[in-house]
Amino acid sequence: MDGRRREANGASGTAKDHAFVGNLEVDPTGSGVLGGLSFAVKDLIDIGGYVTGCGNPTWRDTHPPAAANAVCVEQLLDAGARCVGKTVTDELAFSLLGENYFYGTPPNPRAPDRVPGGSSSGSASAVAQGLVDFALGTDTGGSVRVPASNCGVWGLRPSHGFVSVAGVNPFAPTFDTVGVLAKSAEILASVSSVLLASDDDAVEEPRTIHLVEEAFTLADTEVRQALEEPLRHLGSLFGGRLRETSLREINGEAGALKGADFGAWLDTYGVLQWAEIWSCLGAWVEEVNPAFGPEAAQNFDLAKSLDRRRVGLAVRSREEYFRKLRSFLGPNDLLCMPTTPATAPLKGTVGARGGANAASYYPRALSLTAVAGIGRLPQVSLPLAEGPSGGPVGLSLLAANGRDAFLLSTVKRVAETYA
Amino acid sequence: MDGRRREANGASGTAKDHAFVGNLEVDPTGSGVLGGLSFAVKDLIDIGGYVTGCGNPTWRDTHPPAAANAVCVEQLLDAGARCVGKTVTDELAFSLLGENYFYGTPPNPRAPDRVPGGSSSGSASAVAQGLVDFALGTDTGGSVRVPASNCGVWGLRPSHGFVSVAGVNPFAPTFDTVGVLAKSAEILASVSSVLLASDDDAVEEPRTIHLVEEAFTLADTEVRQALEEPLRHLGSLFGGRLRETSLREINGEAGALKGADFGAWLDTYGVLQWAEIWSCLGAWVEEVNPAFGPEAAQNFDLAKSLDRRRVGLAVRSREEYFRKLRSFLGPNDLLCMPTTPATAPLKGTVGARGGANAASYYPRALSLTAVAGIGRLPQVSLPLAEGPSGGPVGLSLLAANGRDAFLLSTVKRVAETYA
Numbered sequence: 001m002d003g004r005r006r007e008a009n010g011a012s013g014t015a016k017d018h019a020f021v022g023n024l025e026v027d028p029t030g031s032g033v034l035g036g037l038s039f040a041v042k043d044l045i046d047i048g049g050y051v052t053g054c055g056n057p058t059w060r061d062t063h064p065p066a067a068a069n070a071v072c073v074e075q076l077l078d079a080g081a082r083c084v085g086k087t088v089t090d091e092l093a094f095s096l097l098g099e100n101y102f103y104g105t106p107p108n109p110r111a112p113d114r115v116p117g118g119s120s121s122g123s124a125s126a127v128a129q130g131l132v133d134f135a136l137g138t139d140t141g142g143s144v145r146v147p148a149s150n151c152g153v154w155g156l157r158p159s160h161g162f163v164s165v166a167g168v169n170p171f172a173p174t175f176d177t178v179g180v181l182a183k184s185a186e187i188l189a190s191v192s193s194v195l196l197a198s199d200d201d202a203v204e205e206p207r208t209i210h211l212v213e214e215a216f217t218l219a220d221t222e223v224r225q226a227l228e229e230p231l232r233h234l235g236s237l238f239g240g241r242l243r244e245t246s247l248r249e250i251n252g253e254a255g256a257l258k259g260a261d262f263g264a265w266l267d268t269y270g271v272l273q274w275a276e277i278w279s280c281l282g283a284w285v286e287e288v289n290p291a292f293g294p295e296a297a298q299n300f301d302l303a304k305s306l307d308r309r310r311v312g313l314a315v316r317s318r319e320e321y322f323r324k325l326r327s328f329l330g331p332n333d334l335l336c337m338p339t340t341p342a343t344a345p346l347k348g349t350v351g352a353r354g355g356a357n358a359a360s361y362y363p364r365a366l367s368l369t370a371v372a373g374i375g376r377l378p379q380v381s382l383p384l385a386e387g388p389s390g391g392p393v394g395l396s397l398l399a400a401n402g403r404d405a406f407l408l409s410t411v412k413r414v415a416e417t418y419a
Numbered sequence: 420m421d422g423r424r425r426e427a428n429g430a431s432g433t434a435k436d437h438a439f440v441g442n443l444e445v446d447p448t449g450s451g452v453l454g455g456l457s458f459a460v461k462d463l464i465d466i467g468g469y470v471t472g473c474g475n476p477t478w479r480d481t482h483p484p485a486a487a488n489a490v491c492v493e494q495l496l497d498a499g500a501r502c503v504g505k506t507v508t509d510e511l512a513f514s515l516l517g518e519n520y521f522y523g524t525p526p527n528p529r530a531p532d533r534v535p536g537g538s539s540s541g542s543a544s545a546v547a548q549g550l551v552d553f554a555l556g557t558d559t560g561g562s563v564r565v566p567a568s569n570c571g572v573w574g575l576r577p578s579h580g581f582v583s584v585a586g587v588n589p590f591a592p593t594f595d596t597v598g599v600l601a602k603s604a605e606i607l608a609s610v611s612s613v614l615l616a617s618d619d620d621a622v623e624e625p626r627t628i629h630l631v632e633e634a635f636t637l638a639d640t641e642v643r644q645a646l647e648e649p650l651r652h653l654g655s656l657f658g659g660r661l662r663e664t665s666l667r668e669i670n671g672e673a674g675a676l677k678g679a680d681f682g683a684w685l686d687t688y689g690v691l692q693w694a695e696i697w698s699c700l701g702a703w704v705e706e707v708n709p710a711f712g713p714e715a716a717q718n719f720d721l722a723k724s725l726d727r728r729r730v731g732l733a734v735r736s737r738e739e740y741f742r743k744l745r746s747f748l749g750p751n752d753l754l755c756m757p758t759t760p761a762t763a764p765l766k767g768t769v770g771a772r773g774g775a776n777a778a779s780y781y782p783r784a785l786s787l788t789a790v791a792g793i794g795r796l797p798q799v800s801l802p803l804a805e806g807p808s809g810g811p812v813g814l815s816l817l818a819a820n821g822r823d824a825f826l827l828s829t830v831k832r833v834a835e836t837y838a
Contacts, residue, residue, distance in 0.1 A: 029728045046698060067701025067723070071593075071694055071730055078731030161580040161795070164691075164734070165592045167698035173584045173592075174490075194731075197738035275490055276585035279465060282486025304486070309448045311490055312497030312613075315583070319616035376580070 019087055019106040019125035021053060026069070026083035033190050035080030037133040040126045043086040044093055044119075044138050045178070046070040046167035054169050055089040055119070057102055058290030070167025072136060072178050072195055079194045084132060087122025091296040092281060093138060093171045095119050096146045096365055099351055101293020110152045111391040114344035117147030120181065124151040127181045134182040134191050140172050141273055142340075142369030144179030148381040149394030150344035154188040154415075156180045156408070159401050160376040163195045172276035174318075175269075175373045185415035188380070189408040198405040206238055206410055207332040209397075210245035214262055215337035215368055223338050226385040226393040233384075233418055234336070242336075250328045251321075262367035265321060269370035271306065271314035278303040294352035318374055325375040329400045334410065335377070339394035340365050343387040371398065378404040380411045384418060438506055438525040438544040440472060445488070445502035452609050454499030456552040459545045462505040463512055463538075463557050464597070465489040465586035473588055474508040474538070476521055477709030489586025491555060491597045491614055498613040503551060506541025510715040511700060512557060512590045514538050515565045515784055518770055520712020529571045530810040533763035536566030539600065543570040546600045553601040553610050559591050560692055561759075561788030563598030567800040568813030569763035573607040573834075575599045575827070578820050579795040582614045591695035593737075594688075594792045604834030607799070608827040617824040625657055625829055626751040628816075629664035633681055634756035634787055642757050645804040645812040652803075652837055653755070661755075669747045670740075681786035684740060688789035690725065690733035697722040713771035737793055744794040745820065753829065754817040758800040759784050762810035790817065797823040799830045803837060 021043050028035070043053045046066035053060035073083065088103045098121030099105045106125030108116040116125045120137025124147030127135050137144040139157040148155025156179050163178045170176060180195070182188035192198070211231070216224055235242050247262070284290075285300055292300065329335065341364040350357045372379040378401075381394035397414075399407035440462050447454070462472045465485035472479035487493075492502065507522045517540030518524045525544030527535040535544045539556025543566030546554050556563040558576040567574025575598050582597045589595060599614070601607035611617070630650070635643055654661050666681070696719075703709075704719055711719065748754065760783040769776045791798040797820075800813035816833075818826035 030731060032731075064702045064706035066698075067705050068694075068697050068727060070698060071691075071734070074694070074727050074730040075734055078728060162738075164695065166589075166695035170585075170589060197735040199739070199742065272490075272583075275487075275493070276583065278487050279485075279489060279586035283483045286486050287483035308487060308493050309497060311493040312449065312451075315490070315494055316616040319581075320618070323618065 018104045019122040019129060019131060020085040021088055021103060021122065023085045024050065024083070026077060028077050028080045028082055030078040030080060032079035032194070034076060034194060037081045037187065038084045039076060039081050040085040040087045040123060040132045040135040041073060041083060042089050042120050042123045042135070042137045044089050044169045045073065045136055047073065047083065047086060050086065052169060054092050055100055055103060056091045056290060056292070056296070058288060059092065062288055066167065068167065071164035073167070075194055076191070085126070087126055087135060090119035090121060091293060093119040093140060093143055094277070094296050094299045096142055096362070097345070097351055098147060099347065101296070105347060108151050108344060111344055113346055114391050115150065115347055117150035117344055119143040120147050123181050124148055124153055124155070127151070127153045127183050130183070134180060134187050137179050137181055138168060138171070139177050139179040140175045141269070141366055141373060144181060145339050145369060145379060145381045145394070145396065146365060148181055148383065149339035150392065152383040152392030154182045154185050154383060155381040156188055156192050157372055157379045158192065158196060158404050159378045162402070162404065170280045172273045172280065174272055174276055185412045189412050192404065192408055196404050203409045203413070204332055204406055206241060206334050207330060209234060209238060209242045209334045209336050211242060212335055212337040213244050213246040218262065218364055218367060219338045219341040222387045222389060223342060223393055226387050227338060227395050230382070230384040230395045230418070234414065237414065237417055251324055264317070265370050265374060266363060266367045268314050268317040268321065269366065269373055271310045272318060274303045274306045275308055275311050278306065298352050321374050322376060325377070326401065331400055331403055332406065333400065334407070335371070335398040337368055337396050339368070339381040339396040341368060343389070343391035343393055376401045378407050380407060382411060382414060437523045438541040438548060438550060439504040440507055440522060440541065442504045443469065443502070445496060447496050447499045447501055449497040449499060451498035451613070453495060453613060456500045456606065457503045458495060458500050459504040459506045459542060459551045459554040460492060460502060461508050461539050461542045461554070461556045463508050463588045464492065464555055466492065466502065466505060469505065471588060473512070474510045474519055474522060475709060475711070475715070477707060478511065481707055485586065487586065490583035492586070494613055495610070504545070506545055506554060509538035509540060510712060512538040512559065512562055513696070513715050513718045515561055515781070516764070516770055517566060518766065520715070524766060527570050527763060530763055532765055533810050534569065534766055536569035536763055538562040539566050539598070542600050543567055543572055543574070546570070546572045546602050549602070553599055553606050556598050556600055557587060557590070558596050558598040559594045560688070560785055560792060563600060564758050564788060564798060564800045564813070564815065565784060567600055567802065568758035569811065571802040571811030573601045573604050573802060574800040575607055575611050576791055576798045577611065577615060577823050578797045581821070581823065589699045591692045591699065593691055593695055604831045608831050611823065611827055615823050622828045622832070623751055623825055625660060625753050626749060628653060628657060628661045628753045628755050630661060631754055631756040632663050632665040637681065637783055637786060638757045638760040641806045641808060642761060642812055645806050646757060646814050649801070649803040649814045649837070653833065656833065656836055670743055683736065684789050684793060685782060685786045687733050687736040687740065688785065688792055690729045691737060693722045693725045694727055694730050697725065717771050740793050741795060744796070748819045750819055750822055751825065752819065753826070754790070756787055756790070756815050758787065758813035758815040760787060762806040762808070762812055795820045797826050799826060801830060801833060
């Protein structure tokens, strides 16, 4: 590494239909199950010799080039895949929308008037456009799952702590994961098996698939309608093993308990996420006073103003919920819910100036995505539906912590049998 | 936060017998089980308003003050503890010795001619000197456990992923943990229950305590001798539930398998650790060309020169070993081994100029500490013995991933009954 700053072509954000911040070519270093596949990497993940720009020009200009490829990238190159670019991310990963103030909005080819979702916006867009076979994203509070759902591609958030985050910019480490977006369930499973170094266990039958009542209730009517057909398919595939389950039941008691609805889960998730984001990025924000777009500026102000005396209780609540989920969810059980409560928002309707729309969208979206975060659970968004007024709709399956291989084999089976 | 750089008193390393890089006072923010207890924090962990120096003057001079207390620190303050200082760490946490080239060697009061161990050297020293009730350290490859053993204090490395690392400088995230050093088993358990947000499960009986044959074989004769009495005590306390177990058995087959001895485990651990350290710190090293002491300089050269094409295989081996340990170790089982293979080395005998001593000490020490790292296991070092020629000797118990509360309750029981 010679220390000079290399910039990928098109770092101004004009390359390749705006999914890419730049093109580059990194050859495979080995051969394996990913031979012949091309991939792109969210610009929050290191490629040696390039500055990891994190979706913000001030960040890019105040950081040196990465010294090496991130560990997760090395795994993919070793398995035979070819890296062809870095993709647009929301600023510092701090959004679920994909409308980057500086680099633009990567296109959502299945719904051109709607946002791609973020923060792994360019990765989802590049896969949806067919520019790559798969892409790496990161997912703290939904940043792989939401764009997967919005763009109609397959997306995995793995169990926390099983894919290396070395060489990935920290955001909220308690929830940070490296995830995968792919054009097919088969490619999703192959790539994930490389990253997770899964063994080749025999395919196992799901025992119970729990449809999370509160999650379906929270979703828009058109999302529920869109998911009727995929749910019928799950029913025909797995017979009587689908059942409706409420969070109350998971919490082990009737409604009196806190945590009996999403409000308390969301609050717990939020306090920890805000606290950790400020721990990871606050020193840089205070030192450099970076230029931010309006949504990122607002978010960092909120992270800074958190009363950190709330952290102790939030950790206790989180671990309490985690233990309840762990007790409830057997190794062959799954949870099922909509990936997001709404189809992808129309462009420009939700961000910092979105007012009531933002107030409605964010808490509901984060309520659904917080379940995997709090539970340390793996989750796959399956692109099986489309809303009545257009726009893809993802259905999510979640498994117990560490049961990623079981989850992915079940997802493959659903994909192979869905017309 | 006003962005000015505050330095704790005595940042030159001359304060409080060299255990502290500086004194400061951070009042509790709540009341709870840690009321009345004082603690110190390794200078790799953020205290808001102070530069986290990471044991290296160039690092200190090239980084802004922390924007907030680390999440783990907030938890302790919320539970009533008072923070009274930041402690010396080996440079960027990159040593097991505790001989910082710039800040000196924190004293080991139980063995003044020997190193305290690192990298949480000042934290162990402060506890051993009685300056605080407990201290936070970090443990990637032994950095809490080794100084706990060397200094004769209680030390926990928790299960990976259960104590927040937000506001803790990343080193090798796949293995990074925040651990605790304490003057008694009871304080260790109290502090850990706050950090882990454990529930108050009834005390459970250990089922089998596996003495790891290869670990005892690897240790010096005087370590084995020193541990005879503690092992007799475990035997009397837990009856026939102690048994000798070889890593071959844990690997599920006879000696043919790779991983049948520590060599392959150590190699797997080493490749991943070196790769991740370079991912986390390489860009800064290349950009700034920092002044390092000889041991840190040598270590970073090695991290930089790693052939990263080895990463893919190392991740596969790691997850294979992890799964074998997970299958082998039941929820009420424990592993038992010496914390380190030798009593604390004499000062100045092992570091960069240590030659054959370093070549002998490091691979053996890391072989023992890598078991918890690879297995994502919690481990406690119990200060129950002293070597025939002086110097404390720690005995370690390890439990299954996520079984920290069970491990700590067993440790408390051992402590209460040991004469």
